[in-house]
Amino acid sequence: MHWFNWVIVAGYLAYVVGDGIRRSKRTDEIEGYLVANRSLPWWVVGLSVMATQLSAITLIGTTGQGATDGMRFVQFYFGLPVAMVLLGVTLVPFLHGSRVFTAYEYLERRFDAKTRSLTSVLFLLSRGMSCGVIIGAPAVVFSAIFGLNVVWSVALIGVPTVVYTMIGGVQAVAWADVKQMVVIVMALLAVVVVLVVQMPVSPDDALRIAGATGRMQVFDFSIDLDETYTFWSCVIGGTFLMLSYFGTDQSQVQRYLAAKSVDEARSSLLMSAYWKIPLQALILIVGVLVFVYYLFQTPPLLFNPAHEQRVRAEEPTAYAALEARYAEAFDGRERAARAVANARASGEDGALSSAIASFQAREAEAETIRFEALAMADQATGETPREVGDAPRDVNYIMPRFVLNELPIGFVGIFIAAIMAAAMSSVAAELNALSSVTAIDLYRRWVRPQATDAHYLFVSKAAAGFWGLFACIVATFAVSLGSLIEVVNRFGSFFYGSILGVFLLAMVPWTTGLAGFVGLIAGMSAVAAVNFGTPDVSFLWHNVVGAVTVVVVGVVLSTFRRRGGEAPNPQS
């Protein structure tokens, strides 16, 4: 990468850390450090909520998904707006109004200490690991693209984030998120402009060509529980997932606990309700345009440069032959793509249909060759061979390779800074949340309930440092153990819906602490049964199963105990 791009990246990192330290001036008390003295305006909280959810995986993985699979993934966010409205009238007023530091603290006030502690520990386990994955995913890409050692890549993202989070607390994190969100949106818009300017066909023709490969297909109304992203799984399962994530995950709850008032907290969530779908559509459109761009500009046969190098070294003859075939297929596909644009300009329907059919045949031919190349890479790296229809393993490398090879100097630096911004904003929020839960829900609750404010502040900062180190260690392992990412995601989906169920149960007046605890165990067991019994069912449905089981078991148990004449919630 050109030195000027590195200057932009270094300048950005120095600015974020410096600004974080500057923000630490008003965080010398635990209330300031953990919830910014409940003083942040709605737009800062709203941008922070959006930046937290938009990780580097979104920026590089989702654009790659747009390039390989098209717009379909935008359905994933269809449940978000209604979830935000529901949270605005249910959990947000309760959590903000009860002046808690963490979402789980509220569970003890409503239920009992064991329900609070169990949810806190589940959160720490899941988020501690996923924090490592959030650092590890872009680190592995940086490592392959820049030829950096993995440990350095992890440190490049992890160390500055840990420093400003430890020192500045939620205030530094939220204000850094605002700037990071601006950098991310600017970088995406810059890429769109560059793509439109450099593309040899008009944007209208580009989308028509992408549509011929199915990439502009947004809606899937099929009723298939095994299909991950259908309209129904995303609207129903997605709503539960979003309710759980934004309503009960401390990394999100902590954002709106820092808002000035309930109304400001609510408004901050509505920002996501209005802007999340357009933002995701923009990210996917960028990917789709990158796909079209590579119809006219020879793309690498393998986007992961490390894999490309390895295959080239191990099977030079076979790979060279494959590259020659790919070059020929590329020429044919390019001509066919131009024919689609010309046929459209001529306005003849018959000519357009036949040009599209020809282009589809050429695209299938190029894809077959790429499938063979990916199989060679799997063999060289010892990965399990993928099946036809599986996403290509180099999907996360498409965008970084495009940025490095095709964007002008300066734009590259901005985009790499944006990837780092996306990773850092998500990691900082997680570290903030992990330190709050460790200090408030475990340390203050069980170890030293009566210590001074300064002591808890010190423990919170130490916990942020500890979890930062833990995440960096997990990240270096996640890089070498690809399947760890899947394990972490599956582990999280085991109890995400169940925790939402406990919070929903808390809003039913007569439910008891025991019912909450038993319901939580029952919910997680039900999800485990569905997961192991019918492994093909989309994980989005796990959230529905978990939440509904907790509520049903909790309500039935509480009703039964009440009829039995027992007092509700004896521990409170």
Added chain:
Amino acid sequence: MTNGTRREEPEGDTRPSTFKVTLISVMSAQVVALVILWILQARYGG
């Protein structure tokens, strides 16, 4: 700690009318987003 039958008093306005207005405005925005995506799919998807 509160009793199990007692709920925390929420701050702010949670009246059904406010909820309806918010719900209608957010859902309207979503419908607009879905219609735009639908138009994109209809124009380019097939």
